[in-house]
Amino acid sequence: MSGGPPPLGGNVQFTESGERRIEWAARAMPVLAAVGARFADERPLDGLKIAACLHVTAETAVLLGALRTGGAQISLAASNPLSTQDDVAAALAEYGIAVHAKAGVDRDTYYRHIHNALDLAPDIVLDDGCDLVNTLHTERVELLPGVTGGCEATTTGIIRLRRMETEGELRFPMVAVNDTRIKRMFDNRYGTGQSTVDGIMRATNTLLAGKTVVVAGFGYCGRGVAERARGLGARVIVTEIDPVKGLDALLQGYEVRPMAAAAEVGDVFITVTGNRDVIRREHLEVMKDGAILANAGHFDVEIDVRALEGMAEAVNPDVRPNTDEYVLPDGRRLLLLAEGRLVNLTAAEGHPAAVMDMSFSAQALAVAWLVRERERLAPGVYDVPGEIDAEVARLKLAAAGVQIDTLTADQEVYLRSWRLGS
Template structure:
């Protein structure tokens, strides 16, 4: 019988084969060991791909302490495997948020020099609850849109003590992770847990940022009729030009068979919406926190709740209809699936590694601000990825460069 640790190792070995950019960087820096003696704290959804990032950092000399960034996205077998790789890991898949925060505090006991964050829980907890540890902190790399928003708010209030590299705002992250990663993994989570057809159904996607674009594009590819809801008039126009219907959520709830929220904001689908939905409507969230589908309202309005499948709750409403909530309103691609594809996270986590290396080498001269990785790092990751794919591209001649830089 396979143990938990053995199961986790198999997952890690599988993604390792497909994370070729990270492997390239590991080989490139193996002799140098740029993180020798550096305390690196990681709070990113703890599944196999994140685990492999932690292992690479460990092999390059870092003292790695790692936890999850969401209570239900941690995979227990991966946690057990990481312990055998020699990492300091504190994480559990749990409904008890107090356990989640306790694990965050345990990671911070390692006095990190660099934080790799996803959603900003680790960094903000250190800044707010453990100010005595700030002097050890050189900088933070933030993975996702929600975390970027939170760190920007801290910066505006002059409460940010260290520089933050916005991995999410780097080209090789948001153009691929947010769009293709979220697009595929969201539908993987939905289809895996429901075993229902998407083709011919009406899908309502709330939010048309890069993640929403990916979810809508994949739904269209699966044969769905897609409706977009938006608050940004520019993005709404973009959705129209991309061939989607656009309307208010109050109207869209009457039509949707599947709902996916991807806004990063609270109260996108609330009590008044649930009662207007079709029989059997399926609700899911692909935003970082469980605040977009207002589960509290659903609990209040429902007359009964039944667990009907793994990760699927049926809510019976007073009007006689039922709606189904996936993953308790948390990230459906991680609670009900395995997260983004390995090749996609390979790019994002290579940026995390390079961002951490940049902080280590430059923190003494870095100002307290927020910025994507330097463009040359974005370009470096792009070039390495093409190399691993066996693809060559053209280069500009000096004459072409001069022409492009000339005003004549």
């Protein structure tokens, strides 16, 4: 297996730091360890080349280790330069994975790294946000015939993939890993909820108790953020465009307002929608002095940073780590966290490893399923089979020493029959 040189010059101490991070994450990922052991025996990915555009973190490294154990050759680009852990990238390169990632690179370098990963001429692709798949379909079309499928692990990416599918542009099958029950319930709700609040508190050291926190979007991620903020004593306002989700938020006890009304009273704003321009100029114009702006959606488009820059008469960068202060002509100061990028992966460390254990186990098993089924799958977006969700949950419960009930023979008959009633 070929790999690239360590991205920061092969600094041994730096590589060891990455290895320690990966080992620490692996301790909390017993399900992925079990999947990796199975892959070592079965070798379901032998001879396959995987190009990945993922967050370069210790948890991702554990996933890639399982896939490599299964026989895959891997080339990795970063899905977000601000979340890249350079010491982990160095350690991965030493493990034999070709790594094209460095923290803080500009947009042009970000896309060059995606092209570098695609130079592997992959059979399978893994994406966080659909930028790699989009690049394949627009700039690297010569590689499309060799790609048999892939996985997407974000809400934003799946929205883009479904649009490609609707327009007849998607050229191979993609598995919507983000849409599994395991991913939505645990990764999106508990992982995003905890890590987003963690990022805001690290960046600002603000006390959330007594603050008004505005959460834009009440999907699984938004629910998790709202729950954690309320649990810390905040008054939470939810903004939504979906009437069903808005009603859900209302019945869970949250205030529901349009952003125009919430902007006037909020102390902390958190966008979690997967859409753009959720916080716009007209909202920024009425916000309080000292309002905190954070994004936990995938891309840095949910807060209109360009509008904020145009409004400001001065910008004080890094008033705290990952906190930039924008001073408006009337003296108000708005605090933008993580440049409008993912606050949980930039100002904090992303989801706890115990959460990613489940999401990445589902992704690894989805890759193996895709390889088995690829000959019969037409281009399109596919849900992860339910049995994978159930298997991951069973393994996680077993690792926690928890047992659950099983159906009796009579119960199974009852559930299978439409003739049996009360």
